[in-house]
Amino acid sequence: MVLVVFVIMLLNVEEEERRPLRLQTLVPIAIALAAVFFAETAFIIFFVQKSPATPTGGASDVGLTSSIGSGLFTTYLLPFEITSILLLMAVVGAMTLARRGGLIGANIGVVPGYQSIARDVLEPKATPDLSPVEARTSREAEALLGVSDAPHVRKKED
Amino acid sequence: MVPQLSWYLALSAVLFTIGVVGVMIKRNVISMFMCIELMLNAVNLTFVAFSSFFRDVTGQLFVFIVMTVAAAEAAVGLGIIISIFRNRESLDVDDASTLKL
Numbered sequence: 144m145v146l147v148v149f150v151i152m153l154l155n156v157e158e159e160e161r162r163p164l165r166l167q168t169l170v171p172i173a174i175a176l177a178a179v180f181f182a183e184t185a186f187i188i189f190f191v192q193k194s195p196a197t198p199t200g201g202a203s204d205v206g207l208t209s210s211i212g213s214g215l216f217t218t219y220l221l222p223f224e225i226t227s228i229l230l231l232m233a234v235v236g237a238m239t240l241a242r243r244g245g246l247i248g249a250n251i252g253v254v255p256g257y258q259s260i261a262r263d264v265l266e267p268k269a270t271p272d273l274s275p276v277e278a279r280t281s282r283e284a285e286a287l288l289g290v291s292d293a294p295h296v297r298k299k300e301d
Numbered sequence: 302m303v304p305q306l307s308w309y310l311a312l313s314a315v316l317f318t319i320g321v322v323g324v325m326i327k328r329n330v331i332s333m334f335m336c337i338e339l340m341l342n343a344v345n346l347t348f349v350a351f352s353s354f355f356r357d358v359t360g361q362l363f364v365f366i367v368m369t370v371a372a373a374e375a376a377v378g379l380g381i382i383i384s385i386f387r388n389r390e391s392l393d394v395d396d397a398s399t400l401k402l
Binding site: 146147150151153173180184187188204205206210211214215219222223226229230232233234236237238239240241280 | 307308310311314315318322331334335338352353356357358359361362365366369370372373374375376377379380381382383384390
């Protein structure tokens with residue numbers, strides 16, 4: 144959850160515009176199903192009081208750190224190790240995914256945030272002038288260079 | 302009044318349903334992501350409730366593993382979200398429907 148909050152901060156999400164709700168025809172069915180569901184829940188809470196009682200007596204070891212640890216390191220040792228490998232793979236994968244990759248050319252990308260890049264780096268045959276391109280995003284760089292119809296530029300509208 | 306097992310199961314069902322409905326209705330990637338986390342936590346609640354009811358520690362071990370998988374999923378999923386936002390500059394899943402027929 145903390146990670147989610149950090150990402151929301153990072154992405155500076157603006158106020159989303161209200162768009163018409165999709166699946167408009169399913170709304171009555173959804174309301175009916177919700178009514179059935181809440182009736183079922185109320186039935187469980189108010190009428191099924193006679194669920195079998197929790198077995199009492201004797202000191203329970205459920206919830207103790209020692210019992211969890213002994214279970215985790217004896218019976219469930221293989222899942223424990225597999226989760227460690229899974230976490231390692233997730234860390235490597237997240238770093239790979241979040242790394243800044245190429246967007247415009249094969250070697251260069253303009254990621255959000257102001258930066259100035261030499262013209263011939265972005266587009267080898269763009270213009271003869273040598274003033275650098277200052278852009279905030281890839282789209283701005285494309286508009287400045289006028290290369291939005293170049294074949295190697297990714298289309299964003301499709 | 303001591304909470305019964307069925308109360309925990311009802312709460313878990315409610316949480317899971319909120320998660321499912323959120324995934325189906327919301328169009329924002331981060332909202333859908335948080336709804337998936339909600340579903341995982343509802344299942345965790347069921348595990349813990351049954352573990353406490355049957356006096357068996359296995360359910361809590363499963364909760365450990367589920368939480369680990371949820372952490373891995375959060376890391377990779379948020380990496381994918383950052384990547385999508387860099388490419389499309391939007392968090393709407395309808396904008397990322399290139400693979401749709």
